[in-house]
Amino acid sequence: MLDRRGFLGSFASVALLARAGRGHPAAPPAPGAEPPFWPPAVFQDDESYWRDLRRQFLIPADEAFFNTGTLGSMPRAVLQAVTDDLSQVAGTIAHWNYKPGTPDYIAGYNPETDLRTALATLIGASPDEVALTQNATLGMNYVANGLPLEPGHEIILTNLEHPGGRMGWELKSKRYGVYVKQVAVPVPPSDPQQLIDLYVNASTPQTRVWSIPHLTSGQAIRFPVERMCALARERGIFTVIDGAQCSGHFQLDMKRIGCDAYYSSPHKWLLAPAGCGFLYVTSDKLPGVWATLASATWDDYKAGAYRLMQVGTGSRSLLKGYAAAIEFHNRIGPARVEARIMALANRLRAGLQQIPQVTIHSPVHPDLVSGTTVWSLAGVPATDLMDGLWNRAKIRCRSMGDPLGVRQCCHVYTLMEDVDRTIATVRQMSR
Numbered sequence: 001m002l003d004r005r006g007f008l009g010s011f012a013s014v015a016l017l018a019r020a021g022r023g024h025p026a027a028p029p030a031p032g033a034e035p036p037f038w039p040p041a042v043f044q045d046d047e048s049y050w051r052d053l054r055r056q057f058l059i060p061a062d063e064a065f066f067n068t069g070t071l072g073s074m075p076r077a078v079l080q081a082v083t084d085d086l087s088q089v090a091g092t093i094a095h096w097n098y099k100p101g102t103p104d105y106i107a108g109y110n111p112e113t114d115l116r117t118a119l120a121t122l123i124g125a126s127p128d129e130v131a132l133t134q135n136a137t138l139g140m141n142y143v144a145n146g147l148p149l150e151p152g153h154e155i156i157l158t159n160l161e162h163p164g165g166r167m168g169w170e171l172k173s174k175r176y177g178v179y180v181k182q183v184a185v186p187v188p189p190s191d192p193q194q195l196i197d198l199y200v201n202a203s204t205p206q207t208r209v210w211s212i213p214h215l216t217s218g219q220a221i222r223f224p225v226e227r228m229c230a231l232a233r234e235r236g237i238f239t240v241i242d243g244a245q246c247s248g249h250f251q252l253d254m255k256r257i258g259c260d261a262y263y264s265s266p267h268k269w270l271l272a273p274a275g276c277g278f279l280y281v282t283s284d285k286l287p288g289v290w291a292t293l294a295s296a297t298w299d300d301y302k303a304g305a306y307r308l309m310q311v312g313t314g315s316r317s318l319l320k321g322y323a324a325a326i327e328f329h330n331r332i333g334p335a336r337v338e339a340r341i342m343a344l345a346n347r348l349r350a351g352l353q354q355i356p357q358v359t360i361h362s363p364v365h366p367d368l369v370s371g372t373t374v375w376s377l378a379g380v381p382a383t384d385l386m387d388g389l390w391n392r393a394k395i396r397c398r399s400m401g402d403p404l405g406v407r408q409c410c411h412v413y414t415l416m417e418d419v420d421r422t423i424a425t426v427r428q429m430s431r
């Protein structure tokens with residue numbers, strides 16, 4: 001395991017910490033404070049690595065947490081980054097003299113270039129194209145509100161949107177007379193082409209926006225966003241992707257996806273503290289998006305996506321946690337995280353498929369699957385299934401209501417034995 005010195009050796013971390021500490025006394029460590037925790041430094045391609053990593057989380061060892069789709073569990077390193085900074089802000093605030101080059105004690109009046117650079121590197125974008133938001137909902141509202149659309153213009157989205165991916169468009173429709181056209185997605189779809197055809201066939205010369213969920217919240221359907229964005233581009237249609245469930249889950253490359261805008265909630269799969277989001281808008285489309293909230297820099301078009309971060313005072317400490325979550329993710333390696341998530345979820349799906357009373361409602365087509373599986377057990381209502389898994393085996397899934405059953409998200413804190421325990425418990429429940 002790396003110690004603090006190891007952490008300080010990383011370039012990104014040095015930049016972040018140097019900025020935070022410049023000219024200011026560090027707060028003394030709290031009595032009995034543990035050292036920072038980071039993923040094991042050496043990767044062994046076996047379960048022992050993941051068992052070591054599991055110890056970086058505060059979830060008790062006998063509890064298996066599978067509801068990352070709502071909120072991830074912060075690793076110790078992230079929690080400590082937040083609490084250390086909260087202590088420092090509270091204890092040294094009298095040293096804040098507002099002189100140029102000294103750090104702000106609040107977020108909200110600073111472009112947060114280091115954090116945006118780390119985030120941009122992670123998602124294959126330029127820092128100028130990335131705005132820090134509180135969550136996905138804000139990102140989607142900034143796009144819906146900021147695009148200059150006229151009565152009669154059409155927006156296409158699905159019937160499976162999370163309210164955070166839909167309501168910004170409903171508001172726009174009611175206020176400005178744009179038409180929100182909803183396509184009905186089969187659950188589960190049989191193949192990616194079915195999803196593509198829904199959008200293509202619904203489009204008319206009046207269509208201005210395709211609003212596409214990258215991974216739907218309730219059914220875990222992964223949309224072929226790369227192919228869809230290429231088709232939209234040919235038609236001059238603006239694409240905005242709801243990636244709330246995707247940062248820290250899939251490897252993301254904005255330029256490869258080819259979308260005009262993308263928003264996410266890294267407090268889910270990237271394991272950042274609650275209240276950490278981002279909005280990406282590609283540089284050539286950024287000038288066409290109006291700011292929704294206005295403070296000092298709302299109209300400075302040279303400021304890139306910082307223009308879309310004009311929210312007033314926020315927590316600097318939360319952003320320290322956000323930066324630590326990116327660092328934690330990078331230390332494991334985005335490719336390794338995704339491969340592990342998929343290995344766990346594929347094992348879960350294969351096990352569930354062996355139980356005749358189980359129906360898997362999320363896709364099983366290899367191009368449409370993710371780390372999330374939505375499944376039900378014949379004769380067992382969804383909330384009873386959720387409670388049964390918890391009461392019998394401390395397995396925390398989330399009920400998606402009937403007939404979908406429960407949603408089960410595998411992540412880096414999942415062990416293979418947690419998956420096997422699920423299968424064994426479902427077998428007991430189905431007898």
Ligand SMILES: Cc1ncc(COP(=O)(O)O)c(C=O)c1O
Binds near residue numbers: 138165216
């Ligand atoms: C697909 C999707 N979009 C949007 C949201 C809203 O996310 P947030 O509440 O973090 O803004 C969620 C939350 O679960 C989601 O799953």
